[in-house]
Amino acid sequence: MLRDGITGDWIGTFMGHKGAVWQARLSPDANIAATAAADFSAKVWDTHTGECLHTLQHSHIVRAVAFPIQLNPQVLATGGVEKKLRIFDLTRSEASSPTSPQGPSSSANGAGSGSSGSMTSYEIGPGVHGGTIKSIVWNQDYNILTTAAEDRKIRWWDLRSRYPVVEYSVEGTIGSCELNSLATQPNDPGILSVAAGKSVYLFDGAAPGRLLKKVDFKYEVASVAVNNEAGRFVTGGAGEDTWARVYDLHTDEELEVQKGHHGPIWSVSYSPDGKLYGTGSEDGTIKLWKACREPYGLWR
Incomplete structure (x- = not known):
């Protein structure tokens, strides 16, 4: 669709x-x-x-x-x-x-x-x-x-x-692998984000194989997306944890927990402007979440 x-x-x-x-x-x-x-x-x-x-x-x-x-x-x-x-x-x-x-x-x-x-x-x-x-x-x-x-x-x-x-x-089964770049930044090489097992791997989009950081979690990660400009990344859970979680890209601190899905979140993606992100789940729904402070789209 x-x-x-x-x-x-x-x-x-x-x-x-x-x-x-x-x-x-x-x-x-x-x-x-x-x-x-x-x-x-x-x-x-x-x-x-x-x-x-x-x-x-x-x-x-x-x-x-x-x-x-x-x-x-x-x-x-x-x-x-x-x-x-x-x-x-x-x-x-x-x-x-x-x-x-x-x-x-x-x-x-x-x-x-x-x-x-x-x-x-x-x-x-x-x-x-x-x-x-x-x-x-x-x-x-x-x-x-x-x-x-x-x-x-x-x-x-x-x-x-x-x-x-x-x-x-990588350690664990790969869930998602995406290049995250913003349309608002022309020629942005982006960050390659990989969800595998209980870890997230972030690679330099301009230098093949260069690992920027690896973040480990206590739960299985099915998907991940990065917004480098806002300094955030979002993970989608698998297994018993079916929540979307927002983290600080630099400190790895958990900032938000988005509850609502009732199945593994196999896909997460930021919009090209980085102002919202979407999560696609095995529960048969796609959810759109606001990722900025100002009014945006349906969130007025």
Whole structure:
């Protein structure tokens, strides 16, 4: 589903997948979206019409998709249970490019299946991943990609050599791996935040493999997001602790406990301006939380 990021209002639904949708990503300009699903495919959508532009077939469940941070993405990275990191060229197919913006439509029900998996693609680092790829992050440097896999390793890849530049092993199963940068700070390299086991790992977004800090908790952490400008980070709990907690980025002091979810919080994300954050839970709800002092959006 596509929703308004400030109000949560429903804009439209992308129809076409035949299995669980594991991940969804918007391009930086929000004109196209990509989804990774259990039906062995990734799909690319026009966010204005809801049309499916491309269907990228895989041989197993697709868990992760990623666009470059740069505007007007022409490529898409995918990964999943195949343990293969693939880069697809979205320009080399029979499908036409997205139509001109027509404004959000509440009837974004995908017509047709778009071009099927005949798109040009190549694999990065065959045989390197020892487990399902759960997350892919495109860095500010276009040539660097980060993957998080079930083999408990974070890898930074150079697209030119197609091999890892750095590998970092974490303790515990990886829940989330995200690059947190603010749209209000152009060219912000951001902070790469990883939730794994009972720990949060924060890496320098500009220097592959450089660990800024590791924070340990008494509870299982399913997800984490950082707002560097405000000096805050948010964790989503798994297991018996299903709360969202806000911490001071510099002292690790717990500042807020947000209660309301009744299942593991598998996804946490700050808005591009850092003024609110969203939590997605196994309880079937997404909650939006205000992260600033001034009036904002629905919080007046």
